[in-house]
Amino acid sequence: MWIYLVKRTLLAAIIVVIAVTLLYIMILAVPGDPLSVLLGPRSTPEMRDTLRTQMELDKPFYYQIGHYLLNVLQGDLGMDVFSNRPVSTIVFEQLSHTIILILPALAVGLGWVGYLLPTIPGDIPNLVNLPLGCTFSNRCARAFSKCRTMPPRRFEVTPAHFASCHLVTEGGAS
Numbered sequence: 821m822w823i824y825l826v827k828r829t830l831l832a833a834i835i836v837v838i839a840v841t842l843l844y845i846m847i848l849a850v851p852g853d854p855l856s857v858l859l860g861p862r863s864t865p866e867m868r869d870t871l872r873t874q875m876e877l878d879k880p881f882y883y884q885i886g887h888y889l890l891n892v893l894q895g896d897l898g899m900d901v902f903s904n905r906p907v908s909t910i911v912f913e914q915l916s917h918t919i920i921l922i923l924p925a926l927a928v929g930l931g932w933v934g935y936l937l938p939t940i941p942g943d944i945p946n947l948v949n950l951p952l953g954c955t956f957s958n959r960c961a962r963a964f965s966k967c968r969t970m971p972p973r974r975f976e977v978t979p980a981h982f983a984s985c986h987l988v989t990e991g992g993a994s
């Protein structure tokens with residue numbers, strides 16, 4: 821289990837590095853100057869140059885990406901250019917929603933659901949050609965001869981709780 825977790829974490833880290841690098845390359849490849857977008861159409865070349873220096877966009881590509889990845893490792897994801905707030909703060913604000921989505925996926929992915937809902941042994945009934953008696957008889961550990969020939973009646977055991985089993989009689993389990 822731990823080896824699996826370490827492998828998955830390393831794989832996730834490699835994927836993040838590749839994704840961040842590709843994203844960075846794509847942003848650089850887009851025509852136009854992102855600083856003009858940030859500063860607006862009335863910005864002067866001097867203003868853009870000042871911001872370029874402040875954001876270290878005048879440095880070589882490898883320096884920019886290395887610097888960014890180092891910051892990410894320290895939990896600094898940079899500033900959101902629209903709200904001017906730290907990206908990590910924005911991410912943490914939304915983390916509870918992400919965790920709610922991730923936990924069920926993890927439960928399925930790591931097989932936890934298998935512990936909670938173990939598979940019932942036995943054959944699944946043929947839905948086209950259902951067995952004569954109880955449709956669960958192929959999988960039921962308590963099946964007896966009557967189960968294979970006669971379908972059980974449906975009883976309301978307790979209010980809104982129904983059961984179809986020869987072992988259950990009206991008013992409760994026998």
Ligand code: SF4
Binds near residue numbers: 957963
């Ligand atoms: S009728 Fe009840 S005991 Fe018989 S096979 Fe079905 S579930 Fe099992």
